[in-house]
Every structure is written in C-alpha cells, then in structure tokens.
Amino acid sequence: xxxxxxxxxxxxxxxxxxxxxxxxxxxxxxxxxxxxxxxxxxxxxxxxxxxxxxxxxxxxxxxxxxxxxxxxxxxxxxxxxxxxxxxxxxxxxxxxxxxxxxxxxxxxxxxxxxxxxxxxxxxxxxxxxxxxxxxxxxxxxxxxxxxxxxxxxxxxxxxxxxxxxxxxxxxxxxxxxxxxxxxxxxxxxxxxxxxxxxxxxxxxxxxxxxxxxxxxxxxxxxxxxxxxxxxxxxxxxxxxxxxxxxxxxxxxxxxxxxxxxxxxxxxxxxxxxxxxxxxxxxxxxxxxxxxxxxxxxxxxxxxxxxxxxxxxxxxxxxxxxxxxxxxxxxxxxxxxxxxxxxxxxxxxxxxxxxxxxxxxxxxxxxxxxxxxxxxxxxxxxxxxxxxxxxxxxxxxxxxxxxxxxxxxxxxxxxxxxxxxxxxxxxxxxxxxxxxxxxxxxxxxxxxxxxxxxxxxxxxxxxxxxxxxxxxxxxxxxxxxxxxxxxxxxxxxxxxxxxxxxxxxxxxxxxxxxxxxxxxxxxxxxxxxxxxxxxxxxxxxxxxxxxxxxxxxxxxxxxxxxxxxxxxxxxxxxxxxxxxxxxxxxxxxxxxxxxxxxxxxxxxxxxxxxxxxxxxxxxxxxxxxxxxxxxxxxxxxxxxxxxxxxxxxxxx
Numbered sequence: 001x002x003x004x005x006x007x008x009x010x011x012x013x014x015x016x017x018x019x020x021x022x023x024x025x026x027x028x029x030x031x032x033x034x035x036x037x038x039x040x041x042x043x044x045x046x047x048x049x050x051x052x053x054x055x056x057x058x059x060x061x062x063x064x065x066x067x068x069x070x071x072x073x074x075x076x077x078x079x080x081x082x083x084x085x086x087x088x089x090x091x092x093x094x095x096x097x098x099x100x101x102x103x104x105x106x107x108x109x110x111x112x113x114x115x116x117x118x119x120x121x122x123x124x125x126x127x128x129x130x131x132x133x134x135x136x137x138x139x140x141x142x143x144x145x146x147x148x149x150x151x152x153x154x155x156x157x158x159x160x161x162x163x164x165x166x167x168x169x170x171x172x173x174x175x176x177x178x179x180x181x182x183x184x185x186x187x188x189x190x191x192x193x194x195x196x197x198x199x200x201x202x203x204x205x206x207x208x209x210x211x212x213x214x215x216x217x218x219x220x221x222x223x224x225x226x227x228x229x230x231x232x233x234x235x236x237x238x239x240x241x242x243x244x245x246x247x248x249x250x251x252x253x254x255x256x257x258x259x260x261x262x263x264x265x266x267x268x269x270x271x272x273x274x275x276x277x278x279x280x281x282x283x284x285x286x287x288x289x290x291x292x293x294x295x296x297x298x299x300x301x302x303x304x305x306x307x308x309x310x311x312x313x314x315x316x317x318x319x320x321x322x323x324x325x326x327x328x329x330x331x332x333x334x335x336x337x338x339x340x341x342x343x344x345x346x347x348x349x350x351x352x353x354x355x356x357x358x359x360x361x362x363x364x365x366x367x368x369x370x371x372x373x374x375x376x377x378x379x380x381x382x383x384x385x386x387x388x389x390x391x392x393x394x395x396x397x398x399x400x401x402x403x404x405x406x407x408x409x410x411x412x413x414x415x416x417x418x419x420x421x422x423x424x425x426x427x428x429x430x431x432x433x434x435x436x437x438x439x440x441x442x443x444x445x446x447x448x449x450x451x452x453x454x455x456x457x458x459x460x461x462x463x464x465x466x467x468x469x470x471x472x473x474x475x476x477x478x479x480x481x482x483x484x485x486x487x488x489x490x491x492x493x494x495x496x497x498x499x500x501x502x503x504x505x506x507x508x509x510x511x512x513x514x515x516x517x518x519x520x521x522x523x524x525x526x527x528x529x530x531x532x533x534x535x536x537x538x539x540x541x542x543x544x545x546x547x548x549x550x551x552x553x554x555x556x557x558x559x560x561x562x563x564x565x566x567x568x569x570x571x572x573x574x575x576x577x578x579x580x581x582x583x584x585x586x587x588x589x590x591x592x593x594x595x596x597x598x599x600x601x602x603x604x605x606x607x608x609x610x611x612x613x614x615x616x617x618x619x620x621x622x623x624x625x626x627x628x629x630x631x632x633x634x635x636x637x638x639x640x641x642x643x644x645x646x647x648x649x650x651x
Contacts, residue, residue: 033585034591124177132162158274205221264314343377352364512598
C-alpha cells in the first residue's frame, strides 16, 4: 500500500479542483452574488438555502449548521471516505498522478483513464438493464417483483433492471457505444468461450451494485426461469472495480441515514434491502455473496463514528441453524469495531422481504425494534446445544459459554453477562464468575483482541479517522466563537456585537482581505499588516494573516488555507465563514469599489486612532521645554491628516 501523499500534491489537487463542480454533483447551487453560490445544505435538513460555496477561495460554509471546509473535506464528509481516499478520488477526477512519501506513485493517467472507462461501461449497462425491464420480454421479471410487493416506483428507486435471454444483447449495446472487447473483458459483465465473449447475465433480474459514492461497479442477478442451469444468484466476479469483501449493496442509498441515525442494519439479500427501505428502515444494506467482514466494518466505522460517538449495528438472521452460525460469525468480527451490536431474529425464519409481503411494513419495523444484544444471542446460542435439565448439561454449557463471556473486554458489561449467564444456567454467580476468570487467563496474551471490545466507554465507537475534533463550531456559540478554552493555552473569544459599527467594519475588512487578497498587493499590505483590531477574535484572525505573510495573497486558495493553519483552532470556523460570505456587489467593478472602500475605512480608522494618540501626547507636552518634540508631533499630525484626506479622495 502506498504511504502518505506528498503535501505539494495535495495542495496541487486542491488548487486544480473546482469546488463548485464537485459540490454541484450533490447539491443544486444557484448564484448568490458575484462568485458565490448557495444551495440546501447536504449535511442537515433545511428549507432555505444556507450552504454557501466560494470557488475563488475553494471553500464552502453552511450558515445553518456550521459545516465548513475545502473540496477535500467536502468529499470526505459527503462520501464518508478517508482523507487519503478523498484526495485520490479528486486526483483521479482531474487526471493528476499523485506521489507518495515512500517513493511510490498513485494511479497514472493511463490507469485513471481505464478506470473511468470501466465506470462508463457500468453506467451504460445499468441504463440498458433498467430500460429492458420495461420491455415485453421482461414480463417474468416484473411479475417476480410485483409478487414480492415491489411496484414500478420501487424498482426505479433501486435501479432494478432485466438482462435479456439472448447471448449478446448487452455485448452489442456496449460495442455500439465504442467499447472494445478487451475493455469489456475487464468489466466482469461478460464470460469468454471459444468464439469470444458473451453476456454473463442472461434472463435475470439485475440489481446495480454501487460504491459509497454512487458509482455502479458491479451487478447482482437473480435467475427467473427454471431452465436456467446457473446459480440462483450470480454476481459480478472480482474486478478492478468490484471487490465483494469491500462492497455493501444499498450503501449509496443508506449512507446519509446511517450517518444521521447512527444505525446500520445488515440484511442478507437485495430484496431484503428494498423491503427494509420501503418499510421505513433506510439504514439497511446487504453483503454481496460473502460474510460481513473486516472491510465492511471499515465502512461501518466511517459512517457511524464521524464525530467519535457510538452507534449500533443490527444483523438480521434467520432463526435456523445457518442464521445462528452467521450471528456467531458476526460475534467473532465484533472485536474489530465498537458500536453496540445487535441481532434481529425472526423465529419463523422469514426474511424482511417475506415479512413485509406477509405481514406488512410494521412487521419489518418491529423486527428491528425488538433486536437483542449480540452478546446475549451468542451466549444463548451456545446454551441451546446442551441439555440444561441435567447437571452434566449445565456444567458442559458453562464450560462452553464462559469463554464467550470472557471475550467481552468491556469491564462494565462482562460481569453483567456473567450474572445473566448464572441465571440462565441456575448456577451461582460466584461459580460463573470464576469460570469466566479462568477462561480469561487461558486466552493467549498475544492473540487478537477479544470479541465485543468496546474501546473506552460502553457503546462508544473508536474513531476511524485520526485528528483532533475542531472546537468552536457554530453550534458552540456562533460562527467562529469558541464556547470556552479547549486548554489552558487557548483563549476564549466572545461573539462580537453585530450592532457595534467598529466590529462590523473590522469584519468587513477581514472578508475583503480573505476573499480579494490580491488587493493587498503593493504598499497596501504594509498598511493592512500595521492595522490593529479592537475585537479580539478579529485581531486573532488578523494576526494569522500577518503570520501567513504577503507571499500568498495572489493565490486565494493557498492564502485562505494558510490563514486557517495559522489561526487558533477555535476560530477556524470564523475564517471559513469570512472567506465565503457573499460580498454586497453584483459586478466585478462593484466588488473592486466595495473592497477599496472598506480597506480605506479601515486605514482611516487606524489613522484616526494614531492621531488621537499623538494629539494626547501633544497636549501633555510643554512646548517651551520640548520645542523639537512639539514641532515633530505637529508635523506628524499634519502628515496623518493629509493621508486621511488622500484616502477619502481615493475612495
């Protein structure tokens, strides 16, 4: 695996990527002033648009919920990817070859082009299959869906399609769209025989399998006809795009609800996902022909723990032996993530699709609502293998179940389950606790972490991403205002009074300096750097600008990024807000005039303050005793007045 991406490449990707084009893929943006765009925030529910994008400085800021960041942060939050993955995705988008600190390189332009061709082929195939579902030849497929309670709207919502029974319907379609057989072989949508390639999916219902960003990367197919000798379900084989251990069906539709509700429901099939979503469980996903494993858990971490808080993962299994085996396998994997884990078991063996069909949406919701902790399920599954009516059976059950309890590493939960086990077995708590203690000692000291691990407080998921939590968000007392110091070394900044004309002017000056930094060139920078701000929060931002220096003022993205780096962390949301708030001008000329006027007012205010200071010195001075100082101060006051008049004249 490649190491850290070189810093200069990260900066280059950030510089070259148009944040508006990226955000446009998720949010409908409309102009809100020159160079500023607004839309409904993708991170919280709102009726009036408060999500603002400023391409010139490469940032977004929501004035409703306080979410802010650059284009990399947007992709991270929207697609629930790591920083590394977000940079790689954006680099691929613009065809930029990344370099890594270990000397390796990311995908080159040729590889990026090949990947995009594969994605294009899948997108076209997806559209082809969906169109085929509406044809007369797909009647059997439509009947299958209708018979399971899915109407046309449901099929369209989940992109269900149909693969014709012929051998080359899709092949001809993609060839007609300019794809070569060599390219098509790499998609996994075709098999190869003596006469060349032919359609892999024939006479089947088709479900598009998409990644978390919504790109179709494979397909799942269900057979419809009795003369089909193939398996009941047939998926895309492993390809460059499709790796079943890293894919969850429905994740593209469920990701926002999972992140919002802090809940992930894992079901077994495509129709189960559909049934859950339609029944009001929009957090449902399914694995694709494999067990829920390590890579799936990584996806769950990203979605459930963006803010470091706990969540819950609910597995739905049949009540039969196979379902119990799957649940125990999930228990073994539970060590790898620390969300609270549950099992929802339907005793009759009905899956969510069957349950919805026979008993309605409420039955599916009840199944999830009556979930049981996975720990409890795993322990009771071991007990069911023994005859608890006999002494020998109870002792054997204790010997087998004590190691299960011992694997619960959370010190608060483990003794409680020891007490529960004692009650289920009819054995004293002391004897059960002793058996659990022995099982813990027998565990290999260097072995894998025990299942059921809860790192930290019970139910708290370990953060999947490194980095400190940003303090002073908009919710903590207003944009850019910290609720209090995060440590003894971090000062507290109070919200400026919006009625204070000086604070208002200082804010406007910082907006101009961040958004139109090119105006600070020449001698203007020295004047701006010498300015002093009355409002502490604004002075701290100004200090960060001075620390950033004049070298980047002609490069808006890097300028704002550097100021963000220099400013105290509690004030970063304030800098983000100042850098995107629309300036009150509708043309380039009007913006220039407005900015110059604001800077002139700032400089005039500085002159007025200096004049007042020197006037005080002059009044305290005895002209007879200090004639030279008296004359010097008068000259300086005269020069300051001339400078003030010149500023007004220019304005």
